[in-house]
Amino acid sequence: MKRRFSPYYLLFLVGIILIAAVFLKGGKEERENKVVVVVPQDPDYLDPHLAAAAGTYEMMFNVYEGLLKPAPDGSLLPALAERYSVSEDGLTYTFSLRPGVKFHNGKPVTAADVKYSLERLMGTATGQPLSPFFTKVQAVETAGTPGAQKVILRLKAPDAALLSNLTTAMIIPEDYQELNTRPVGTGPFRFVEYRPGQWVVLEKFADYWQEGLPLLDKVEFRIIPDREAALIALKNGTVDIYPRIEPGRITELSEEFYTLQEKQNLVQVLALNLKRAPFNDLRVRQAINYAIDKDELIELAAFGFGTKLGSGFSPAMVEFYETGLEDLYPHNIEKARQLLAEAGYPQGFRAVLSVPSNYAFHVDTAQIIVEQLKKVGIEAGIELVEWAVWLQRIYQGRDYEMTITGLSGKLDPLPVLIRYTSDYANNFFNYENAEYDRLNQLAAAESDRGKRAVLYKKAQRLLAEEAAAVFLMDPHYLVALKKTIAGYRLYPIYVQDMSTVYLTNRGTR
Amino acid sequence: MSKMSTVQGRIVTFLLTLWLVSLLTFVVFQVIPGNPAQVILGADALPEQVAALEKELGLDQPLPQRYLHWVGGVLRGEFGHSLRYRQPVRGLMVASLKVTLPVAGLAFVFIVLLGIPLGLTVGKYHLQKRGVMFSVVTQLGTAVPSFWMGILMMLAFAKLFRFFTPGAFVPWEEDWLAALASLIPPALAVALPKVAVLTRYVSTAYVEEKQAEYIRTAYGKGLAEKEVLYTHLLKNILIPVVTVLGLMTGDILGGSIIVEKVFALPGIGRLLVEAISFRDFPLIQGITLYLAGVVVFLNLLVDFLYRMFDPRIRWSR
Amino acid sequence: MKTKVSLSLVIGAALVGCFLLMLVVSFFYTPFAVNEMRSAERFLPPGRPYLLGTDNFGRDIFSRIMKGTQTAFFVGTLSVLFGMALGISLGALGGYFGGWTDRILTQLGTTIQAFPGVLFALMIVAVWGPGTFNTIVALSITAFPGFMRITRSGFIQIKEYSFVEAAQTIGVSPLKIMLRHILPNLLPSLLVAASNGFAGALLAEAGLSYLGLGVQPPEPSWGRMLNEAQGYLLRAPWYSLAPGIVLVLAVLGFNLLSDGLRDLLDPKQ
DSSP: OOGGGHHHHHHHHHHHHHHHHHHHHSOOOOOOSEEEEEESSOOSOSSTTTOOOHHHHHHHTTTOOOSEEEOTTSOEEESSEEEEEEOTTSOEEEEEEOTTOBOTTSOBOOHHHHHHHHHHHHTTTTSOOSOGGGTTEEEEEEEEETTEEEEEEEESSOOTTHHHHHTTSOOOOTTOOOTTTSOOOSSSEEEEEEETTTEEEEEEOTTOSSTTOOOOSEEEEEEOOOHHHHHHHHHTTSOSEEETOOGGGGGGOOTTEEEEEEEOSEEEEEEEOTTSTTTTSHHHHHHHHHHOOHHHHHHHHHTTOEEEOSSSSOTTSGGGOOTTGGGSSOOOHHHHHHHHHHTTOTTOOEEEEEEETTOHHHHHHHHHHHHHHHTTTOEEEEEEEOHHHIIIIIIITOOOSEEEEEEEOOSSHHHHHGGGSTTOTTOTTOOOOHHHHHHHHHHHHOOOHHHHHHHHHHHHHHHHHTTOSEEEEEEEEEEEEETTEEOOOOOSSSOOOOTTOEESSTTOO | OTTOOSHHHHHHHHHHHHHHHHHHHHHHHHHSSOOHHHHHHOTTOOHHHHHHHHHHHTTTSOHHHHHHHHHHHHHTTOOOBOTTTOSBHHHHHHHHHHHHHHHHHHHHHHHHHHHHHHHHHHHHTOOHHHHHHHHHHHHHHHHSOHHHHHHHHHHHHHHHSTTOOTTOOOOTTTOHHHHHHHHHHHHHHHHHHHHHHHHHHHHHHHHHHHTSHHHHHHHHTTOOHHHIIIIIIHHHHHHHHHHHHHHHHHHHHHHHHHHHHHTTOOSHHHHHHHHHHTTOHHHHHHHHHHHHHHHHHHHHHHHHHHHHHOHHHHHHO | OHHHHHHHHHHHHHHHHHHHHHHHHHHHOOSSOTTOOOGGGTTOOSOSSOTTOBOTTSOBHHHHHHHHHHHHHHHHHHHHHHHHHHHHHHHHHHHHHOHHHHHHHHHHHHHHHHSOHHHHHHHHHHHHOSSHHHHHHHHHHHHHHHHHHHHHHHHHHHHTSHHHHHHHHHTOOHHHIIIIIIHHHHHHHHHHHHHHHHHHHHHHHHHHHHTTOSSOTTSOOHHHHHHHHHTTTTTOHHHHHHHHHHHHHHHHHHHHHHHHHHHHHOTTO
């Protein structure tokens, strides 16, 4: 079977080696007005209402839009809604649709499309909601005249996170059935092709409502799961933008590239199973907090590209961030030993630290933490688990002693801090605190942003004081780009906004 | 194996092995923890979303039913759909085999092209003192794991030619020549340790055969050196060579899978590792069945070739 | 012929001896603490005081390689022993009794050998998770068909010899015949296979750990070090070179040893 191949290759063998050199050296044709971005995974669904993976949202952010859209600073911009108003009691939201917005298939966006989209998410017709975020919405109504259409949302109870949730409620054409194969939205780029394991290609939508955008003609998301391969692809020019490049690798990049970095609104956390001894003892948890030197950790694991945390919230969301907590437990081995002794572990103890094996960053972090804990007498053994196992056994089954993971941030503090409430389905910390639950409930119903911020800051302080976990760092989002690319904007959420990206020297290399 | 010497017997064993492999893979991957729907949707997905996807993927059906369904499909030549990509398994496998098979094939060609002449040359000038050196050198070659050979080559390429990064695989559709060129370094990494092995075998066989009676008879008949070498010797050396190459194919395939990681190639090894991490059962099943099938088939082939080339049969004619 | 034999054996034995020495020493002494990290001294090239340089955490590579000898020999020894024990008992069973027992066992061996070794290990690791113990299990399972084959064919051959038949007619128990009369005759070829198998186990462990499936961090393993080093290939080439060279030397040592042993013990010569 193999031998049948051989004459074929024999013939080409010599030729290949000669020609390959020529090919690799040979120049390329004039550049298209196109950018290639490397992404690590395939989309789960192209239908925006079914998709749940962050990797899908990151790409399709360019294709679909909601009534509102996030801005790079995390604030909310009007998108398909030109403006909106909220009633005094926080139960009625009125959105005035932006006139003249078109779908990629050329049809104008109507209030009926918006109503259809929201009701599809709410499961009004099927009884099965596709999104959990709109349970407080009682009804969606349309109003206004064809030139000035309105959509009104009536709520059962106030919902402070509604507006930020609406950024993920993508508006699709009414009764359009082919979303999963031929997506149609209103975003700056229209969908062209998806080839599993290879790429997602988008092209400029000429009728985009934002004047002058997008600047590129074409965007390709090249799917390369292997980080090494992604880096090689960047170096040899196959791709132009490499988001989430490993910090240890940027020294390898030549003069042709530059990097941008920003806090990525991610909480890297060392979770301690609070239902298990000895972690049910506050003193033990505090001791671990004192034992871990976060500055050394950031230097060793992230090459300095990280921001120290003190609670389950990232300073990327400045408005809601409680400052000062990161110094609540300064590195102090003596104090850690003392607390351990008080808790009845003067000699320390043994524990298993389970780490998802596919995240090299967490595995590195684990190795450093093991060394740091050793200094106070805690012998932690690393157990690598596959991601699938981690999700099932640790995340859902809550069967672990210590684990490391990254909890991704959102546009609103609610979904971030709700993870620690006692009735949250995936509260794998096993954290239970009535006061904490109460603060979250109050904040969820509060529509005044300032008052919400106060409540959430209190909640963060509580988490830190109770040492609900060891909040390590927000590893910075690092992106490497070719120097010919400009206009790339960083967001506090997982998106690749290509609308403002452009090439500085088209045609030359 | 000696008891099942008939052709039918070998084919029955072949099919039996494949069936056992498929059963083993199926059972093993149903028992282990991990839910494909959860992995596909990620940590932030809600239980309802996961349950809906499970239903859509048919994961709520009982196990034996799923296995029978799968076997039925295979018998009809259908390997089912990948849970994660929602694409036919066959298409995904073909795409990654377009990387792995050329690597393995190229490696095979390199092994034959380098190993046989080297072995003959070494055998021809076989002297005791050089023999020791040679033994150490070939053993050294054998001792180098292909993935480390790959790392060495990466390093060498990066230091020697600053702009040439091996392993930057270009899809065949885009530029087939560049694609082929990018597969040469990994193929060499797989091949070189095996070249050492083949050289050893060929040289040993050469020395042994040269002392054989029929060769002496041939010389006695006054045949020219070259003629003896090509007509008689080479033919008989072919037997051990074919055997050893056949036994190597499993290793070559396995080596290609590891070397794929070194050069970051999108081959069948990566597909399998990903399929496992996503608990993509139909894809795992398809790949294991295929790989096992290839290895078993090649063993079968070697067996038949062996019979065809058997010197005793030929000589008695 | 005789001189060639002993030279391979001498070089092999010398290399293996060196590694055994390193193994023993590593239990009592390494230049630096194996897992100690120094953020200020990462990526130092070979020199003083770090003989082979430091890694991405500022750990001493030489100390880790020394400690890695323990891992390599632990995994190698146990997997060869388990594989041998399993292979010999199953091979003896099949070879001595023949018939259906033999067929089933042979089929089992063929099925296992049908999996490329990497694939098999991948599956084991998927079932029980990565780790030293599971690596040993995986390697033992992939190793036993080889030993089984040798034992089986040896048994089939020797079973026919008159001294075995004589023992059978006297009524000696099958187990006794196997252990006293047949097995000792197979020892030389099994010993050669074991030495060879050890080299194979070293390579397989390194390969698995390189894929991130074998030995767990922070436990040093040569393969795992190569895995971690590859990310810094251009920044710290010595990190990729040192563990690889050590691995090659160890495998070479055992291969030469088994070569030498074969020539020494092979009854055919």
